[in-house]
Amino acid sequence: MFGGFTSGTNGFNDLWKFDTVATKQWTWVNGSKGATSTPGNYGTQGIAAATNVPGARWLSAAWSDTHGNLWLFGGQGFDAQEMAHSVTFGSSPSAPQQTRETQRR
Numbered sequence: 892m893f894g895g896f897t898s899g900t901n902g903f904n905d906l907w908k909f910d911t912v913a914t915k916q917w918t919w920v921n922g923s924k925g926a927t928s929t930p931g932n933y934g935t936q937g938i939a940a941a942t943n944v945p946g947a948r949w950l951s952a953a954w955s956d957t958h959g960n961l962w963l964f965g966g967q968g969f970d971a972q973e974m975a976h977s978v979t980f981g982s983s984p985s986a987p988q989q990t991r992e993t994q995r996r
Contacts, residue, residue, distance in 0.1 A: 902947030
């Protein structure tokens with residue numbers, strides 16, 4: 892699960908995962924852990940890094956592929972340069988570092 896917002900436009904950029912087998916609990920993976928309106932760090936396209944994190948957002952689309960990779964696209968929220976996001980991020984279950992896959996426009 893990624894992002895969301897409180898009243899107004901206080902967005903989040905937390906990434907959490909739920910263990911459906913062993914603990915049946917949520918675990919924080921990446922992001923600002925409860926801080927609101929945090930801008931992203933987009934890093935270098937195609938390069939995974941622990942410092943890469945999308946900016947706080949809501950109304951984004953997320954899905955997982957057949958390999959268990961999480962993909963996040965778009966949404967609205969806070970960023971140093973724009974309110975509407977047009978960037979895709981990917982995250983692998985074996986390496987939770989996030990990778991910017993598409994160029995910002």
